Amino acid sequence: MRVGVGGASGFIGKHLCAALRARGDEVVETSLRDPADAAAKASGCEAFVNLAGETLGQRWNDRVKAEILSSRTQPPRRFFDALEKLEPRPRVYISASAVGYYGASETATFTESDPPGNDFLARVCVEWERTAQAGKELGMRVACVRSGLVLSRDGGALQRLLPIFKSGGGGRVGSGRQWYSWIHIADAVGIYMLAIDGIEGAINATAPNPVRNAEFSDTLARALGRPSALPAPAFAIKLMLGEGATIVLDGQRVLPARAQSEGYAFRFADLSAALANLLA
Numbered sequence: 001m002r003v004g005v006g007g008a009s010g011f012i013g014k015h016l017c018a019a020l021r022a023r024g025d026e027v028v029e030t031s032l033r034d035p036a037d038a039a040a041k042a043s044g045c046e047a048f049v050n051l052a053g054e055t056l057g058q059r060w061n062d063r064v065k066a067e068i069l070s071s072r073t074q075p076p077r078r079f080f081d082a083l084e085k086l087e088p089r090p091r092v093y094i095s096a097s098a099v100g101y102y103g104a105s106e107t108a109t110f111t112e113s114d115p116p117g118n119d120f121l122a123r124v125c126v127e128w129e130r131t132a133q134a135g136k137e138l139g140m141r142v143a144c145v146r147s148g149l150v151l152s153r154d155g156g157a158l159q160r161l162l163p164i165f166k167s168g169g170g171g172r173v174g175s176g177r178q179w180y181s182w183i184h185i186a187d188a189v190g191i192y193m194l195a196i197d198g199i200e201g202a203i204n205a206t207a208p209n210p211v212r213n214a215e216f217s218d219t220l221a222r223a224l225g226r227p228s229a230l231p232a233p234a235f236a237i238k239l240m241l242g243e244g245a246t247i248v249l250d251g252q253r254v255l256p257a258r259a260q261s262e263g264y265a266f267r268f269a270d271l272s273a274a275l276a277n278l279l280a
Helices: 011-022 035-042 062-083 120-132 156-166 185-198 213-224 234-249 257-261 271-279
Strands: 002-006 026-030 047-050 092-098 141-147 149-151 182-184 201-205
Touching (some): 002 011, 011 026, 035 062, 062 120, 092 120, 092 185, 120 141, 120 234, 141 185, 149 156, 149 185, 149 271, 156 213, 182 185, 182 271, 185 201, 201 257
Parallel strands (some): 002 026, 002 047, 047 092, 092 141, 141 201, 149 182
C-alpha cells in the first residue's frame, strides 16, 4: 500500500512511517504547511494520514488557542480543496484527534459511543473531526484516532518527565486524582495502522488500563528507582501554563472499546510493563 503521511517528521509520524515501511508499505512523507503540495503527493496514494497540529504543551493565550484550532482545521480544508481537483485520490483518510474530545471528568468512563464535552479542547476536537469528514465527500473512508497520553522516550510527555523523575524531583501533579489515559507508542502506531486498514469513524488510541496521575507518578518513579515525594502544586502549573494547565491538571478515563472489539491485541496493556519496555 502507498500511504501519505502529513506531519511525518513529528513525534508519532516518525514512528508510524517506520512501522509502515517495516511491513512493506511505501510511505510518502508530506507536510500540511503546504496543503496544495500535500494534496499533489497524496494523489496516487491509497491512504492518507494527517497528524498535523500545533502543540498543546505550551502556555495558552488567545493567540495560541486560535492557532491550536486553526492548525487542525484550516490546512485540512485547503488540502481537501486542492485534492478535489486531482485524480486519483486516496481511498482512505485518517485524521488524528484526541481524548480531549470527551471533556474532563474524575468519575466518568468514556468510550467511542459517548458524546463530546464542552470545554475548549473538546470543542477543538469536534471541529477537528468535523473537518475530516470532508473526505467522505471525495469518496474516502474516514477515521479519527482519538489519542491519549502517548508514551515514548523520544517525544511527548514522558520525554519531558524523565529528567525530573531521574533527579528525584518527581511526584503527583495537583490533586493526583486526574485520570491519565495513556498508551505505549507501539500500540498508538498499531491502532493507526488498524485504522488505515479498515476502520471508519472514531477509535480511541488508549491502553485498556488508564491510571490516575498519582499512580502514574508512583509507577514511573518506581521504574526509575527514585522517590516520588515532591508533588507539583496546581497553582505552580497554572502559573507556568495558564489555561493550558488543563492538559495536566484535568483528565478523563477513556477505554479502547473499538480497538478491542476489532480484535486489536495490545502489546502493553499494563503501565508497569510499558514503562519497563521504554526504560530498558
